[in-house]
Amino acid sequence: MLTIIKEEYSYYRLKESVGPHVSRDGKLEYSAFAGGYFDPQGGTMYYLTDWQGNNAVVADNRGNVVQETTYYPYGEPTVEPSGQRYLFGGKEREHSGGRNAYDFGARILTPYGNWSTPDPLAWKFYPISPYSYCGGDPINRVDEDGKDWVENEEGDINWREDVNEKNYTSVLSENEIYRGTSYKRDKIWMDINVRGNSESGLMTEFYNSNGKMTYENNTPWIDVAVEEMNKDISETGDNPEILKYFDYTQLKGTLASQTDKTAWCAAFVNFCLENSGIEGSNHAAVYTFKTWGQSYSIPQFGSIAIMNYSHVGFVVGRNKDGRLIILGGNQNDAVNLSPNSTNNVLKYVYPTNHSASNISLPEFNLRGRSIGVHTTR
Secondary structure (H helix, E strand, C coil): CEEEEECCCCCEEEEEEECCEEEECCEEEEEEECCEEEECCCEEEEEEECCCCCEEEEEECCCCEEEECCECCCCCECCCCCCCCECHHHCEEEEECCEEEEECCCCEECCCCEECCCCCCHHHCCCCCCCEHHHHCCCCCCCCCCCEEEECCCCCEEEECCCCCCCHHHHCCCCCEEEECCEEEEEEEEEEEECCEEEEEEEEEEECCCCCEEEEECCHHHHHHHHHHCCCCECCCCCHHHHHHHHHCCCCCCHHHHCCCCCCHHHHHHHHHHCCCCCCCCCCCHHHHHHCCEEECCCCCCCEEEECCCCEEEEEEEECCCCEEEEEEEECCEEEEEEECHHHEEEEEECCCCCCCCCCCCEECCCCCCCCCCCCC
């Protein structure tokens, strides 16, 4: 990362940070580590902090004091140091706009003892100025970095600006879990709205240290299948939404592909796979999936269940009585979710080069008669 820093003498110097290594004007200035830094000119240096976490002393590896700093309440040094700049609260002191300020990451602490921008949680502390550092009590309080991830009782993970690794035991309730500055987990989404788009599938959620959550869909074929289901597709005799599925099988262009009375459950599965970048069986015959992909002995989210009554569909959950919930086509003449007994499953298959997760199947409040030969043609 390249940043321009305006120095005291009204000229610009180029500061380049590469991980812990910082150089200015192309020359290594120092390499930081927890509790100190390596100075190319003076060797290894260590911080000694006071009760507030301020760097009060810098000592070399022989114990000699290289720099000593004392502070006024809001961080101004009693004597301006000439050495390293990580001082009050362990934060970097930069000279910008004709004044010194501390970079606390989320906000800048000015030499007047106030933040440069308002507190994003000011609505919680309305009696206190949103620009106030430590609520006006810098002697007895310190301002931690905050902004860590917390999982609530419902399993939702939120970026909390009032929580960090030092205070979470006293801040969080017994039903909340501290997840740190970054966290990763697998979670099943079904029709979740993300910035106006519906997302479904087995997601790997990445909770990043910048406060942003990103995700990766490990079962994109389920996302395609849910999108199709949301169209309320059902047979009309020649419904084009169903006939398009045959284009992904050997029936493309044949008379059989011109009517939705032709069994189309395998065609639906092939359509979903191909439209997520995965080669299917390319055949409308159900049992061609017996030799396709990789086999599993137990149902995995996103796996294809091959039934003993010549039907295929995607496993997406269970209901309360333990039956599988199958997302498929040609189920009661439509694309829908339907219960199915595990006793009817011959085999579970999963795309090659994709890894299934051991995550538990979600529970659906879906009952009724199981699908069978008479409801899937």
